[in-house]
Amino acid sequence: MPWQRDGFLAHEGAVGVLLPDGSEPGPVFFDMGSGGSFHKSADWWVYDGTFRAPLAERMRAKCACGWRADTSYPIEWDQVQRRGPYTYDTSAVAADWAAHLDDVEARSVPLPAEVADLLTKLSERLQSLVDDSPLATLKAVNELEVIVELVGPQVARIAMYGDEIPWPRIAEGLGTTETDARSRLHRYEYRH
Template sequence: MVYGVREGWRREGFESHEGAVGVLLADGSEPGPVFFDLGSGSTFHESTSWWHYDGEFRRPTAISMRGRCACGWRGAKRYVIDWEKVREDDDPDTYDTSGPYGEWKAHLDDVAGRAVALPKDLAALLGQVRERIDRMWLEDDTTRGYAAMLRVCGALEAIVTETGPEAARALAREHDEAMPAVAEALGMTEKAARTRLLHYEHLAWK
C-alpha cells in the first residue's frame, strides 16, 4: 500500500511531472486551493493537499480522490474518501492512497515510454559516475577530498557546456512548431522544456 506523501510523488528525470492526490467535490468539480488565515494581516497560506478538503471551517468537502499530475493529467478512477477513518486516525499519512498513486505511476510509465531513451552504455556510465562520486564523500572528507569533488564537477560542467548549447539551439530552430514533440522526447511539460532549452542555449563556460 501507498500512504499519504506530503511532498508529492516524483520520479528522477521527470521532475515536471510531479504527482499528488487530487480531490473531487460532490458535483464532480475539482476545487481550487484552500486558503488559511495565519493571523498576520493580509498574509494567507494556500494548500491543495487532499486532507484539507474535509469540510471543516467552511472548507469544501471532497467526496473522492484521484491521481493528478503537474502536467495537467488527471486519473480516470475515483476513490471514495472515508473521512471518519481519516479523523479517527488523526493522521492523513496513514490513509491509503495506493489507487491514485498507481494511476499516476502508470501515467509516468507512459511519459517515460514516449521519452527518448539514453544509449544503454551511456546510461550505465552515468550511473557509475554517480556511484563513484557518492563513494568520494565516504572515502575522503578532507580539504583535498572536497577539492577532488569540485574538479569532477568542473569536468562534467565542461562536457555539458560544450554539447548542451549546440543541441538546444538545433532544437530551438523549430521552436514553436516542434515544442510538443521536444517536450515529449525530453519527458517534460512544454513549459519545462522551454525553460530547459533557454538554459542550455545561453550556457557558457566560466
C-alpha cells in the same frame, strides 16, 4: 507530500480530490487572524468540510503537468486521522501517478544503452566518492558542467532552430512539459 521521480521534475504528483459534482476544487484559504495574508492549502485532507472547506467525495492522482487520472477512489473520512492524515491509504492513487510517469518515460527518447549504463555507473561512483574524497567529487562535478557547457548550446540550437522539431515533440522526447523544455533548452543555449 508530493511524489517525485528523478529526472522528471516537471511531473510532481499528488493526491487530488473531487467534489460530489465531479469538479476539482481550488485551494482552501485559512484566515489565521489579523493581517493581510492568508494561508492556503491544496492538500487533499483539507477538503473535509470543516472551516468552510468544501467536502471532497473522491480522490485521484494528479500531476503538475496537468494530467489527471481517469480513476478515482472514495474518501472514507471516518478513517482519516485528523492529526495524521498522511497515514490514510493513498497507495492506489500513487500507483496511478507512477503509471502516468511510466508512460511519460516510455514516450521519451531512449538513451543509447552504453550511455545510460555509463551515466548510471558514473552516478553510483560519484555518490560513493562523496565521503571518501569530497574534493575529487567536486572536481568531477565541475568536469560534468564543462561537458554541459560544451555540448549543451550546440545541441539546444540544433533542436530549436536546425531540425525544426516542434516544441510538443521536444517536450515529449525529454519527458517533460513544453514550458520546462523551453526553459531547459534556452538555459543550455546560453551556457557559454
